[in-house]
Amino acid sequence: MDAKPEKNERETAPADEPRALPRSDQQSGPETRGDDKRVEVKQTDDTPSDGNAPGLVRRHPYIAAIVATLVLLVIAAVVIWSINARQYEWTDDAFIDARTVTIGAEINGRITDVAVTDNQPVEAGAVLLRIDDSDFQASLKQAEAGVAAARADIANVQAQTVAQNAKIDAAGKQVAQAQAALDFAKSEDQRNRELLAKGTATQQQAQQAASTLRQDQAALDTANANAEAEKSQLAVLRAQEKSAEAKLQQAEATEDQARTTLTRTTITAPVAGHATNITAAKGTYAQPGQVLMMFVPEDVWVKANFKETQLDLMRPGQPVDIAIDAYPEKTFHGHIDSVQAGSGTAFSLLPAENATGNFVKVVQRVPVKIVFDQPPNVYLGPGMSVVPTVKVR
The missing domain is CATH 1.20.120 (Four Helix Bundle (Hemerythrin (Met), subunit A))
Known part of the structure; x- marks a missing residue:
């Protein structure tokens, strides 16, 4: 009979009294009193209640300003770069080109002298080799x-x-x-x-x-x-x-022919350039048409294979900045000389025949001849890699 009243007293306790927090909450709360009742802590004005950025901006205004400035600078740089990039067309499918000369024998005879060595620079008219006369x-x-x-x-x-x-x-x-x-x-x-x-x-x-x-x-x-x-x-x-x-x-006429044949016993350089890929040797027997060496003239240019979609604004005479892989610290200047009248595949040994079989459209490349404004004072040979950048606007 006595236990029931005690139970009713607990159930009829005032509703406005604060309930005790769990022990873990009591230890981690901001403030507690001895009677285990919660004490509310008043928030200050400089502490954001929801953790949003404005509170961070208010606490660090200078850092925020610097970050905003950097973002604006990056956006401006991207815009400027995109506008500037529209003025240029470039390709890495470009090489140094030249009209190499095949030096061969025109008569029968034994070679008596080879006057040059591999990669030797020679002037026009210089003796390359001699045949027994x-x-x-x-x-x-x-x-x-x-x-x-x-x-x-x-x-x-x-x-x-x-x-x-x-x-x-x-x-x-x-x-x-x-x-x-x-x-x-x-x-x-x-x-x-x-x-x-x-x-x-x-x-x-x-x-x-x-x-x-x-x-x-x-x-x-x-x-x-x-x-x-x-x-x-x-x-x-x-x-x-x-x-x-x-x-x-x-x-x-017989005399002229004999004199001409005699002159062919001495082979000279047609233009100034470099003798290379020499296969002739003193004492070997030369025959008409036999290739004895290759000759690379000093007159070289750039053959750039641009995509056909890059040719819309490209015209002869436009300035070109030429970067040569062999000389990364130097930039050479030139201009467009001409654009080939046809794609590269049209003049290949086995041109594509699109009228037969299945057709898959592929962006074609068109050779563009770029000449140097001034003769480069470095060694350049056919096949060296080049990256030309053409200013089209």
């Missing part, structure tokens, strides 16, 4: 002798022509002399005929005058025939002279 020297002398003989034949024919002209002149004088004698004989014959008719001349005188006339006529005919024969001989001499001149031209 003894046989070609003999051929040239023989050709020169043929030219001399042909010229002698021409001189002989010309001398004969001069003599023949003299004979023609003599024959012409004989014709004139015979004509004068004939004219006189005609006059005598006519006079004797008239005298015979008058009876003042004898028959014998008249017959003698007629005989003289016939003899002078025959002498004139002979002189004319002789003159014609001499003139026809002149035509023969002129034909012989033309034949001798033709032989002279043939001999001179």
